[in-house]
Amino acid sequence: MAISSADERRASARSAYLMSMASCPTHRVLDRLGDRWVSLILKELADGPRRHGELARVIAGATQKMLTQTLRALQRDGLVARSVTDSVPPRVEYRLTPLGESLLPVMAMVAEWAERHIGDINTARATYDSALSG
Amino acid sequence: MAISSADERRASARSAYLMSMASCPTHRVLDRLGDRWVSLILKELADGPRRHGELARVIAGATQKMLTQTLRALQRDGLVARSVTDSVPPRVEYRLTPLGESLLPVMAMVAEWAERHIGDINTARATYDSALSG
DNA sequence: CCGTATCCACCATGATACTG
DNA sequence: CAGTATCATGGTGGATACGG
Numbered sequence: 001m002a003i004s005s006a007d008e009r010r011a012s013a014r015s016a017y018l019m020s021m022a023s024c025p026t027h028r029v030l031d032r033l034g035d036r037w038v039s040l041i042l043k044e045l046a047d048g049p050r051r052h053g054e055l056a057r058v059i060a061g062a063t064q065k066m067l068t069q070t071l072r073a074l075q076r077d078g079l080v081a082r083s084v085t086d087s088v089p090p091r092v093e094y095r096l097t098p099l100g101e102s103l104l105p106v107m108a109m110v111a112e113w114a115e116r117h118i119g120d121i122n123t124a125r126a127t128y129d130s131a132l133s134g
Numbered sequence: 135m136a137i138s139s140a141d142e143r144r145a146s147a148r149s150a151y152l153m154s155m156a157s158c159p160t161h162r163v164l165d166r167l168g169d170r171w172v173s174l175i176l177k178e179l180a181d182g183p184r185r186h187g188e189l190a191r192v193i194a195g196a197t198q199k200m201l202t203q204t205l206r207a208l209q210r211d212g213l214v215a216r217s218v219t220d221s222v223p224p225r226v227e228y229r230l231t232p233l234g235e236s237l238l239p240v241m242a243m244v245a246e247w248a249e250r251h252i253g254d255i256n257t258a259r260a261t262y263d264s265a266l267s268g
Numbered sequence: 269c270c271g272t273a274t275c276c277a278c279c280a281t282g283a284t285a286c287t288g
Numbered sequence: 289c290a291g292t293a294t295c296a297t298g299g300t301g302g303a304t305a306c307g308g
Contacts, residue, residue: 099258
């Protein structure tokens with residue numbers, strides 16, 4: 001079948017993005033940290049190992065699918081380790097790896113900035129929004 | 135019309151997520167920084183003001199729509215200021231606000247961590263992936 | 269030059285049901 | 289208890305054309 005030029009352009013835009021993603025570590029890391037549940041999971045695991053079910057309870061908004069999926073991604077990137085105690089019922093525990101722990105100071109700095117400036121952001125938004133309607 | 139319980143559960147999951155988003159500054163900030171083009175734009179603007187067209191050229195993968203949309207979001211959050219010189223053709227310039235500049239050290243820390251550890255991440259991925267096929 | 273509106277494809281996520 | 293498979297859908301982003 002013929003490949004339309006629209007498809008080609010679409011593909012080229014996508015690959016340009018993917019290449020930039022692949023080549024920029026910062027971009028890749030922020031992409032991962034920006035995933036919906038990552039910061040919540042990291043925050044939980046910062047306090048110590050957690051069972052799957054514990055995470056599921058604490059991170060109530062996430063479906064089991066998303067929880068497992070996100071944990072797999074973190075595990076694949078070497079930030080989280082998964083260990084299974086083979087019993088009935090099975091006991092699956094997740095913990096930060098040393099690499100994952102090395103990320104905590106970074107997360108802490110982001111958190112500190114966020115908490116210090118979230119008020120400014122809210123103010124800016126209110127100003128911006130009211131400027132539109134006013 | 136009747137609202138099915140599936141719809142209710144869907145809505146409740148969504149709102150649970152949105153509430154957690156609304157209440158957690160860190161989550162909100164990471165969500166913004168995780169947006170496709172934000173880190174690239176901030177990186178550009180860190181060097182000084184840029185015209186719209188300059189940004190479009192440097193950030194080649196982004197469509198004009200996404201560029202404008204992302205800049206608007208940053209402007210709304212008070213991280214970026216937009217100034218128009220009303221001439222023909224119009225000249226639109228974007229620059230970091232003080233708030234935006236206060237974010238640069240945070241970005242720098244993320245970048246430093248990313249560059250230092252991207253090799254570890256790649257190694258972890260290779261190990262993980264080969265463990266699946268092997 | 270800069271921005272917006274429209275249309276549409278894709279994919280990330282959620283619901284759900286099922287396995288060990 | 290933990291994980292997987294399948295299906296549906298809504299939102300995100302891309303292409304495109306037009307307006308100021």
